Amino acid sequence: MPSPNFNTLEQMQAIIQAAVETKSPVIMQVSKGARNYANGTILRYMAQGAVEYAKELGCEKPQIVLHLDHGDTFELCKDCIDNGFSSVMIDGSSLPYEENIALTKKVVEYAHQYDVTVEAELGVLAGVEDEVQAEESHYTKPEEVIDFATRSGCDSLAISIGTSHGAYKFTPEQCTRDPKTGKLVPPPLAFDILHEIEKRLPGFPIVLHGSSSVPQDEVDTINAHGGKLPDAVGIPEEQLREASKSAVCKINIDSDSRLAMTAAIRKHFDEKPGDFDPRQYLKPARENMKKMYIHKIVEVLGSNEKL
Numbered sequence: 001m002p003s004p005n006f007n008t009l010e011q012m013q014a015i016i017q018a019a020v021e022t023k024s025p026v027i028m029q030v031s032k033g034a035r036n037y038a039n040g041t042i043l044r045y046m047a048q049g050a051v052e053y054a055k056e057l058g059c060e061k062p063q064i065v066l067h068l069d070h071g072d073t074f075e076l077c078k079d080c081i082d083n084g085f086s087s088v089m090i091d092g093s094s095l096p097y098e099e100n101i102a103l104t105k106k107v108v109e110y111a112h113q114y115d116v117t118v119e120a121e122l123g124v125l126a127g128v129e130d131e132v133q134a135e136e137s138h139y140t141k142p143e144e145v146i147d148f149a150t151r152s153g154c155d156s157l158a159i160s161i162g163t164s165h166g167a168y169k170f171t172p173e174q175c176t177r178d179p180k181t182g183k184l185v186p187p188p189l190a191f192d193i194l195h196e197i198e199k200r201l202p203g204f205p206i207v208l209h210g211s212s213s214v215p216q217d218e219v220d221t222i223n224a225h226g227g228k229l230p231d232a233v234g235i236p237e238e239q240l241r242e243a244s245k246s247a248v249c250k251i252n253i254d255s256d257s258r259l260a261m262t263a264a265i266r267k268h269f270d271e272k273p274g275d276f277d278p279r280q281y282l283k284p285a286r287e288n289m290k291k292m293y294i295h296k297i298v299e300v301l302g303s304n305e306k307l
């Protein structure tokens, strides 16, 4: 199912409208950066509002998760759990293996007392996302997953198989160029590692971070209206579609909504330079994000008609 980040009303409304229209469950993610930007209390009540809003739109039993993305300390996870989150991620992936297990276990022991689920991470993703940053990726080692999941007690596991955070997932050197369009073609995901992990942990929920596809039409719109995003490149949708047919059940999408929002706003300002009421340019931004979420749910992730 889709797992988009939100820190604005526009993103939240677009996500809920898309989820209700397609009858899809959704995981609304809040990062540490979003809590700093929009305030943790406001975001928490926005998420409660989202559930009521989904009911108002005609969804009897909305499945909406409020999830902390990339929690980096026990204290941050505890704070979110104490404040009504239904799910948290503890990202100990940059720590040595045994420390990652110990930190994850500590969060799991606290979270499970309150029926809160815990996502852990094993392996390192490259790229930049809010305060999460890594130069190089380290693929998850399949031989570690049983030990890690068993000893930490985590409920789901984020793995590294070649996805990457941000809108510049790969350098031009890592890619080939399509001779017809001149666009970058990224290296394929390591499906052999994913299948090896699935074999060792049958039925265990697997998470893919950094899985925006960086739609080139949005990038082109941004660049045509004064933006500058040369060589932005994401994960091709065919690969995400293939991954969503495996044990991968949560696919994180953040950059795509940023791009959809920015493209609509840039285009609007270019065409109507006299507008200055935020509602005038945020409305098309919201519509464009909603269109993108519906496309992802129905055409890529296949989580529609599940409610």
Ligand SMILES: [Zn+2]
Pocket: 070, 129, 165, 209, 210, 252
């Ligand atoms: Zn992430």
